[in-house]
Amino acid sequence: MIDYDKVISDRARVIKPSGIRKFFDVAASMDNVISLGVGEPDFQTPWVVRKSAITALEKGRTKYSANAGLSALRIAVSDHVFRKTGVSYSPDSQIVITVGGSEGIDICIRAMVNPGDEVLIVEPCFVCYAPLVTLIGGVPVAINTRAEDQFRLTPEALRAAITDKTKLLILPYPNNPTGAVMPAADLEKIAEVLEDTNIMVLSDEIYSELTYNNEKHTSIIEIGDMAKRTIYVNGFSKAYSMTGWRLGYICGPKPLIAQMLKIHQFEIMCAPTVSQFAAIEAIHSCDDDIAHMVNEYNIRRRWLVNALNEIGLECFEPLGAFYVFPCIKSTGLSSEEFCERLLYEYKVAVVPGNAFGECGEGYVRISYAYSLKHIMEAVRRIGEFTQSLKKEKK
């Protein structure tokens, strides 16, 4: 008999399964659960985009594309990024179309991080960064952000985390799970700290289209000459509601993108071709769809923030993505206790904040990628839960 335990690599073994996943398994096995736990839009992919994929299939455009992605798509991405940020990336040598933003993050880390190199990860954040760093022998270093700073990265916290081993800063704004954004003024302070170092930035801007209250998203590549030390990661999942299409892209300095393309080529050849054809259509004709979605999210966001504050779960006002990150410390429960009891007793699924980093303890992530009707029912149940907790205390 083969002893599988001896077969597993040390680095794979070290990685813990995602805290979100554990919760998902429980929620999926229960009936009548009303979930506010998803990290993907509730809107359908715009019909014109789906139609263009159907056309691509009909025409038999089902072969590998160029490794870096379809030329037409890279040109579209280049134009799009320029329109949004004013930064120009060559479609020929500075853009790679990836399998979701996720692959972009992975190949970026692989191309830059040596064993022992430290990677600064701004937490709470999406769950993939630290495991990917660990997998290649890098050292993930968490920088905690706080509600009183609106979960923004402060220059003080950044400076304190930098050592002579620091290679890379991962900057995830607009942020999943907090909904925090980094306005231009805050980014400028970060740029100042990095100015005289050799530290690169991986800016994960997958939620860049989803910002509210006229808070237009600013990318760090717009600040000074930060584009020269930044790998810009974005994609189609959130902006165009295309999560299952698995399509993202990275833009950056030519010598680094060349290395990432090499890894990408051996790892997966190219992103799915049909998805790439669909993405061209998305960039060309879906600005109105984005505007519509943003407007809908904003209505839900305002209602939800207000309702959570009313039932005694204090939350700072998130200005990006589609999450609120209320503080649950007033209940006296830990994040996991809160979520488990809410799930078992009131059948509402939300995600414990500590799944996104230790400093997320005391918070839960609530997604508003649901209809207002659905959100209202879920919040009504959460309200009953917090009421019952108050009675317990007495």
Place this chain on the structure above:
Amino acid sequence: MEPIIDLLKANARMSDKDIAAAVGMTEAQVAAKIREYEEKGIIKGYTIIANEDLLDKDLVTAFIEVKVTPKADFGFDDLAKTIMMYDEVDSVTLMSGSFDLAVTLSGTNYKEIALFVAQRLSTIEGVLSTSTHFVLKRYKEDGFFIENESVDERSPVSP
């Protein structure tokens, strides 16, 4: 953009308090705005989307293309107003294209509608011809899917 109208069109029973939170106004401001819409006739009424097929009730609806000859002293508006006065008539609209007025009717059976068209509608001075189409099945109405609620295919918890 009129967010209050959009919210009420999606759910006419949404409370002023909830609307206020959703659009970032005070409850009093929302109440005043809705009153203003009502007074100006922008909001004509509040209704529901009913799937009457599920009620134990006989209901037949028809869509009728009406061609008319407007006269100098009795134009499209006058003809439309004459037609819309009948209780059986649900809607009347002036159309571009190969006919003039689109009329929707409802009744308890096909015969009732056929008689109405023959005896009431066709006989109106100025009505040239009618073409009656019975509704067999409704799929979507006012933005709502009548039969199938769209199913959320997402996993309950995901990144």
